[in-house]
Amino acid sequence: MADSWSSSWDVHLDWHPGSGRQGLADALRRAIREGRLSPGAVVPSTRALAKDLGVARGTVTRVYADLTAEGYLRTSQGAPTRVAAVTPAAPAKEGPRAAPWVPKLRWDLYPGRPDLSSFPRDAWISATRRVLQSSPASVFDYGDVRGPAVLREALARYLSRSRGVLAEPERIVVCGGFSHALTVLAHVLPGELAFEDPSLPEFRDLAARCGMRVTGVPVDEAGLRVSELDSPTVVVTPAHQYPLGTTLAPERRTALARWATEGGLVIEDDYDGEFRFDRQPVGALQALSPERIVYTGTVSKTLAPAVRIGWLVLPRALVEPARAALATTGWRPPVLDHLVLAEMLNSGAYDRHVRQRRIGYRNRRDRLLTILPEDFRPVGISAGLHLLLMLPAGVREDEVVRAATRESVAVDFLGRHWIAEGDHPQGLVLGYATPAEHAFGPAIDALMRALTP
Numbered sequence: 001m002a003d004s005w006s007s008s009w010d011v012h013l014d015w016h017p018g019s020g021r022q023g024l025a026d027a028l029r030r031a032i033r034e035g036r037l038s039p040g041a042v043v044p045s046t047r048a049l050a051k052d053l054g055v056a057r058g059t060v061t062r063v064y065a066d067l068t069a070e071g072y073l074r075t076s077q078g079a080p081t082r083v084a085a086v087t088p089a090a091p092a093k094e095g096p097r098a099a100p101w102v103p104k105l106r107w108d109l110y111p112g113r114p115d116l117s118s119f120p121r122d123a124w125i126s127a128t129r130r131v132l133q134s135s136p137a138s139v140f141d142y143g144d145v146r147g148p149a150v151l152r153e154a155l156a157r158y159l160s161r162s163r164g165v166l167a168e169p170e171r172i173v174v175c176g177g178f179s180h181a182l183t184v185l186a187h188v189l190p191g192e193l194a195f196e197d198p199s200l201p202e203f204r205d206l207a208a209r210c211g212m213r214v215t216g217v218p219v220d221e222a223g224l225r226v227s228e229l230d231s232p233t234v235v236v237t238p239a240h241q242y243p244l245g246t247t248l249a250p251e252r253r254t255a256l257a258r259w260a261t262e263g264g265l266v267i268e269d270d271y272d273g274e275f276r277f278d279r280q281p282v283g284a285l286q287a288l289s290p291e292r293i294v295y296t297g298t299v300s301k302t303l304a305p306a307v308r309i310g311w312l313v314l315p316r317a318l319v320e321p322a323r324a325a326l327a328t329t330g331w332r333p334p335v336l337d338h339l340v341l342a343e344m345l346n347s348g349a350y351d352r353h354v355r356q357r358r359i360g361y362r363n364r365r366d367r368l369l370t371i372l373p374e375d376f377r378p379v380g381i382s383a384g385l386h387l388l389l390m391l392p393a394g395v396r397e398d399e400v401v402r403a404a405t406r407e408s409v410a411v412d413f414l415g416r417h418w419i420a421e422g423d424h425p426q427g428l429v430l431g432y433a434t435p436a437e438h439a440f441g442p443a444i445d446a447l448m449r450a451l452t453p
């Protein structure tokens with residue numbers, strides 16, 4: 001196994017994506033000179049490294065050729081490329097260097113992002129080509145503020161098929177992700193908004209900056225305590241509560257739908273509903289009361305946050321106010337990206353990618369669960385891209401976060417998510433999807449060192 005990709009390449013490259021071929025060559029030379037890549041170590045294939053770093057394969061091939069010529073690498077026919085046994089005595093003359101990008105921490109288990117190296121580049125490129133080859137010139141015009149009809153139709157089919165959403169195209173407004181959806185809703189809803197306690201403070205702050213009065217509603221093992229709601233509108237994460245990871249229990253779903261039907265308004269944040277591992281998928285809450293529940297979704301976890309596409313499936317009465325809010329706040333949809341996403345949805349490429357990622361993330365979750373120390377209790381593990389790790393009695397979050405930082409592992413902690421003050425349980429929020437495939441093993445090994453110092 002010494003030659004395998006996973007065991008050979010647990011090395012960090014100080015490399016800035018903008019620094020090009022020269023920057024990548026410099027980073028590899030430094031890694032070899034500083035001993036992070038030891039003599040004889042197998043380096044990843046050009047295809048694998050290019051995929052992980054998000055560069056063209058040709059770039060990596062040329063860098064390997066340069067470094068072989070300089071004596072840093074050794075290649076032989078039919079065998080993997082290795083670090084040379086003896087590295088050059090004098091450093092090779094390096095060209096002007098781009099400023100090195102030094103991430104604060106080497107291993108990224110901070111929740112919130114998928115594995116960016118798994119972005120379906122080929123599918124995106126093929127869909128882009130098909131869109132450009134088949135579209136009339138009119139698609140280059142300013143588009144419908146709600147997003148092109150072809151995307152709203154594709155989303156309606158996808159959401160009703162995959163998430164059980166009651167999603168006619170006329171109810172759908174495409175926007176720039178959940179954060180954007182929240183700012184749009186802040187323009188059209190009454191001025192008070194309840195969030196789950198705990199929940200992501202960034203979204204609460206965003207709502208507050210949009211002028212909303214923000215309150216909290218407690219969450220327990222069964223999810224939101226519906227009986228404690230006293231706000232006109234509430235934001236919930238029923239499929240996979242963020243950050244606790246619980247699923248809203250059936251009796252609470254019914255109670256919340258009833259609360260909505262009786263006059264409340266629910267904003268359903270279905271941020272990772274596609275990723276359910278152990279049980280039957282939990283369908284969207286929205287179908288229980290489509291005129292009182294706003295469904296929101298995003299590609300930030302399925303594709304990548306950089307795509308900036310999300311959607312609102314709205315009660316009919318809110319469609320025109322939302323459209324007007326978008327128009328008056330200067331939003332003009334990125335029509336070409338919308339058409340590409342529609343093409344991926346219609347061709348099945350999006351589903352294929354989600355299915356593949358689901359398997360990949362479930363494997364990672366399983367790997368993580370098998371190595372966690374016994375006295376740490378993982379919670380919310382049946383779905384999503386993160387889990388909550390409850391700490392043993394007497395162990396504090398700040399101590400563990402400090403230990404993780406010493407091991408160069410980025411993690412989040414439960415404490416910052418609470419709204420009400422109090423003596424809360426201590427836990428870490430771990431995003432196991434984020435590292436690139438080759439970095440996952442070293443990342444969780446480093447985490448284990450932090451948990452069991």
Ligand SMILES: Cc1ncc(COP(=O)(O)O)c(C=O)c1O
Pocket residue numbers: 111112113176177178179180200237242269271297298299300305310
């Ligand atoms: C709870 C929750 N909702 C929604 C999102 C997605 O936000 P956006 O679509 O703005 O990227 C995230 C991303 O981290 C999240 O954690």
